[in-house]
Amino acid sequence: MDNLVKKYNMPDKYGHFEEFGGKYVPETLIPALDELEQEYLKSKKDKNFQKEFFNLLKHYGGRPTPLYLAKNISEELGFNVWLKREDLNHTGAHKINNALGQILLAHRMGKKRIIAETGAGQHGVATAAAAAKFGLECIVYMGEEDIERQKLNVFKINLMGAKVIPVTSGSKTLKDATNEAIRDWVTNVEDTFYIIGSSVGPHPYPMLVRDFQSVIGTETKKQFTDMTNKKLPDRLIACVGGGSNALGLFYPFIDDDVKIVGVEAAGKGIDTNQHAATLTKGEFGVLHGAASMLLQSMDGQIALPYSLSAGLDYPGIGPEHSYLQKTKRVEYSSATDDEALEAFKWLSEKEGIIPALETAHAVAYLKNKNNNIKKNEHVILNLSGRGDKDINTIAKELGIEL
């Protein structure tokens, strides 16, 4: 799965990316995490598992996804923009890659009950689909506020036979849905598999989610070379909430001479207190099982993040991103709600591709002159998801009644 990565060797065997990562969970979950890790390491070496996974990605998920040279915006910008079309995956985003990988693990481990947390609902939809395919019971925890913002996805999850449990504690968003999923897991650890939706949480999740998503970067590398006869692009761009679509694209390029950029959600601006720019503004801490950068108060209480996009509205970030920021391997930037909205409209109008609001944050990076993208540079942007789910939010922002 990661045969392109030779020098970079993270995490260590305890799941640490130096001071980041680890397993900060109640004792009850330790045996479950150990069991998962063993099963995963076995599966990684098992040709049958790999074959089954790639077959599912191809025939159920719809891979490989195209790498598309977006000529209209390239002409306007003066450099080459390649879109990795993860939006064309089954269920509409990169999330299905990971959901299929984890459901295969659950299946191997004989777990009968699947739980998941979801923010924008994309991971909930992907997990519900995977669980339906494997005939497993599926429960999705979702913040009440996100249920309101993402009604369409809630309906889809229900259609596929999964149950959405509204979470009313705290900020009623992804952070709280994750708390509730962890509480469920602690209680039902014997028969339940927790499918985490991003490269977050206790070890081995950040590693295995990254590995399952790395199919994005592996494909991209080959496609780019096939189409351009060049070995490598100049720059990679992806939006970062928890960070799994970004790591999926970045990881196979991590040892290469390529500039890599992650774009966080700056909400109403990083100088306000309404943003979700964890790496730009956060401090070291522990949440949801891992040490990473976190938006928090002086007293170590977790801050309420804000972003118009439900998928980026999270106060933490995957531990590997904190590490990649610290080592300066990846540069992290941010885009505001307004910039993302403008980019959303721009890409829709120019290319006929409606991106997810999360993805629109990465698109906004292209338009920012401060980023000094050189003429004729080859830039690959992970188009992580499609925008259907955001139509209501966008219409409301534009003052249009549907």
Add this chain to the structure above:
Amino acid sequence: MNRIKELFATDSKKLIVFITAGFPNKDSTKNLVLEAIKGGADMIEIGIPFSDPQADGPVIQEANEIALKNGITLLEIFEQVKEIRKETDVPIALMGYYNPILRMGTKDFIKKCNDAEIDGVILPDLPLDESVEFCNNLKNKNISPILLVAPNTSEKRIKKISKLAGDLIYAVSILGITGNDLSSKNNLKNYLAKVKDNSETPFMVGFGISTNDDVNWFNSFSDGAVVGSAVIKKVLKDTKKGVVENFVKNLKK
């Protein structure tokens, strides 16, 4: 010898009472702790409120939310414990989540625990593998790190955990969160026997223990029983003076 070690050196059965700091009012901590002690609590756990208490059920979650709305901070909790210390020698442990402690700085936290004469620290999201250095630093100051074990913890791991803890461990009664229903008595008996056989320290049991019958039953297999959610539930319903004292008296009967 620290107070926890001293307490568990005696053979009697102990009742440990949990109170969330800063709840129901910011300055309630002292009165509620002293009421619990008057009612017969042998040891007190003071909960440090956290915005995301993953090991806690709805009752303690609510108490945390109220306490945080009241504006309680870790620094103020240390001041409150100092005030409590002036009036009692009952052992006091802090229970909380790792992030607020990391934010303060673990060294600073341990120094402040020492200054406030805190006897033990319980952190449910800091398991064995991540906690060795922190536990040793606590022990250097004669503060007991009270590590947790669960029904699915292996015998070998119970040994390791209790060895690092040194003075006392906390056996979580169930697979679950605070305030959940207890599992069958038969399962519990086997589990408690496993802990007893493998722990190098005395152990107390908590999660889901809510009545006098529960306390007596658990104490026939363990060295102490912790009551948390049931106490908080009483206070959520009725904040009158004496409620905690009477409830603890009943538990202790």
